[in-house]
Amino acid sequence: MLELVIVSTLNGVLYGMLLFLMASGLTLIFSMMGVLNFAHASFYMLGAFFGYQISKFTGFWVGLVAAPVVVGGIGALVERYGLRNVHRHGHVPELLFTFGLAYVIEEVVQMVWGKLPVDYRVPAILDFPAFTVFGTNYPAYKLFMLVISVAIFIALLAVLTRTRVGLIIQAALTHPNMVAMLGHDVPKVFMLVFGVGTGLAAVAGVIAGPALVTQANMAGLLGPILFVVVVVGGLGSLTGAFAASLLIGLVQTFAISLDVSVASVLQAAGIDAAPSGGVLGDLWTVTIAQIGPIIPYLLLVIVLIARPTGLLGNREA
Amino acid sequence: MSDLADIAPSGTFAQAGSRPSIRPRGLGLVAQVLPWLVAAGILVAAPLVFTSGTALTMMSLMGIMVVFSLSYNMLLGQTGLLSFGHAVYYGLGAFFTVHAMNVVAANRLPVPLPVMPLVGGLAGLAFGILFGLISTRRAGTVFAMISLGIAELVASGSHILHSFFGGEEGITANRTKMLRLFDVSFGPQIQVYYLIAAWCLICALAMYAITRTPLGRLCNAVRENPERVEFLGYEPQTIRVTAFCLSALFAGVAGALAAINFEIANSAYLGVHQSGVVLLATFIGGIGTFIGPVVGAVVVTLLQVSLSDLTEIWQLYFGLLFIAIVMFAPGGIAGLALMHGPLLRAGTAHRLVPAYLLALGPFLLLLAGTIALIEMAFRVLVKASDGTEMTLAGISFDAAHVLPWLVAGAMAAGGALALRAVLPRVAAAWHDASEAAKEKLA
Secondary structure, eight states, X not given: OHHHHHHHHHHHHHHHHHHHHHXXXXXXXXXXXXXXXXXXXXXXXXXXXXXXXXXXXXXXXXXHHHHHHHHHHXXXXXXXXXXXXXXGGOHHXXXXXXXXXXXXXXHHHHHHHOSSOOOOOOOGGGXXXXXXXXXXXXXXXXXXXXXXXXXXXXXXXHHHHHSHHHHHHXXXXXXXXXXXXXXXXXXXXXXXXXXXXXXXXXXXXXXXXXXXXXXXXXXXXXXXXXXXXXXXXXXXXXXXHHHHHHHHHHHHHHHHHOOOBHHHHHHHTTOOOOOOSHHHHHHHHOBHHHHGGGHHHHHHHHHHHXXXXXXXXXXXX | OTTHHHHSTHHHHHHHTOOGGGSOTTHHHHHHHHHHHHHHHHHHHHHHHSOSHHHHHHHHXXXXXXXHHHHHHIIIIIIOOOOSOTHHHHHHHHHHHHHHHHHHHHHTOSOBGGGHHXXXXXXXXXXXXXXXXXXXXXXXXXXXXXXXXXXXXXXXXXXXXXXXXXXXXXXXXXXXXXBOSTTOOOOSHHHHHHHHHHHHHHHHHHHHHHHHSHHHHHHHHHHHOHHHHHHTTOOHHHHHHHHHHHHHHHHHHHHHHHHHHHSEEOGGGGXXXXXXXXXXXXXXXXXXXXXXHHHXXXXXXXXXXXXXXXXXXXXXXXHHHHHHHHHHOTTHHHHHHHXXXXXXXXXXXXXXXXXXXXXXXXXXXXXXXXXXXXXXXXXXXXXXXXXXXXXXXXXXXXXXXXXXXXXXXXXXXXXXXXXXXXXXXHHHHHHHHHHHHHHHHX
């Protein structure tokens, strides 16, 4: 039991930090433009594939730096020539623009790299077990992922709260007109934040690519979870996104390791009364591990009904 | 969501100075009935004109998609609710219909096939009430996110409830095993087509009638300004729930028609991808008008079927078309076409022809160049093992050489530059024509 708790906690925190790498950019972009970027997970996917492609020629480390820069550049261009033009039509077309973009990026990735997973490997220098808990080797690469995510989290926090640029960004989030009056180029700030946000998602992609599966459906799998994180945490709230990332990360990781169903619980209690079949029978024998993937959505629906601002948000979604 | 008002053509019409009330009242009834008679005529005559099996299959798909898109537009266009999970009701409608068909066939119940879509509609309505009550308390992003959450919940749930949803392979049914009326077996596709066409017309009429009721007007009002509706003494949530349930009902009918057409329901029916397709179709057609989703459904089905024959990467073109519509014509295809209505009525539309012809050349050049670039990239990146020789528009060349790339690149870039140079003239011609129209109608 203790083994399960320790390993799942480590994995959960790791997954949560990865989620936060993406959710931080997404929630910053939302605070600024008031639009949820549907394509955010697609930039994460682009990061993974670019990282893979670059690592084929130059090794993992160049990819770790170059892929996010390239993806961030693409993100900035998308903001400048796409979103900014759509902005005048209103929020719904903006949302739909990013929706279409996600669709197109997935198609392009499928076109270039195919539908099958690509062989994105952990760099040899990190391919060893870091330590052993209860007979399970914990890979060093996962520790590396954790260190990178935490380092970026701290750096982001420092930039946003301690530097001049960070203060201007924070001001532009709430009072864009006033900031523009003071002589700052607000559209440029928006473009910068969009670029950095998508770049952060790409960092998550590059470091998650070798550990998870780098495949054309990875954006589709992760995108909705990302929404759950930012909405549950409270739209526009970085601390909320952080808390929700960890929450979802832990919940999902623990759920996967719990092979418990109604039937097995009752059996342990000495009751053996399972319905023979049908929908009720399915519900009776389904394990928590199986419903793991839907827990975040259940959480999303419940939170939005009970508290539309999210856990720590102060503005309505 | 009030920004949907920008897309609705009412503003454009008002700007162009059209006045619907100047039409004589006596013509009103004819003008109202005529489009429906034309639509019915088209539905009846279409299989006589396009007799091939492929065409028949495609028209059946169109009919289903028209109902589905129209039901979606009850939410997005008329009530201003952006849903990412509309396929939930479509899929559940399909599943309940398939199960009902199997029950009827197994027990030899005296129920004919043509009434089965009612089962789908009722299923859609029931789940619409359930999910509508919890998701419509707020519009805007909250609603969109809850709809996404519910869609993911139901889609994942369909994999768990194996006995109802049939897992990967789905649930099948046999439409010919129902009670036969007038010796119609519904085995041949043509009979199924007429069944779909009839339901399509009934549903479209019903949905159009709803837009004319006070409820329909209140839906528009809730879209524009929910606060003011509240001041008038109506509860916006009640109106949203009602619109949501009705829309789910028609989505369920569409799902039932799909289940009858394919004789199968599987979890792809209620997946997020299906929800995306209906959103794309509706928006491409145009959400500001009643006819828009019909246009969108027809165009998208046509593209899905014909483009997938022409190229393997048709979904990419589909996505690019959607982005282009969102960026340059948020009123959709129907919105673009109807913009010209006032000018046609005023008789000044011909002034646009030279400018349009001028813009057509660069536009086609840009289009051809872009398509060539995409196809060559596809050939080189994905199909390189099959050789890099390819044929486009009857011209054979080797995509590994530099020359085709230069030509295609030059076409795309030249087209784009020329289009940019020509666009001010189009804008000027538009301004000129609409000013003239205003003077004539004033």
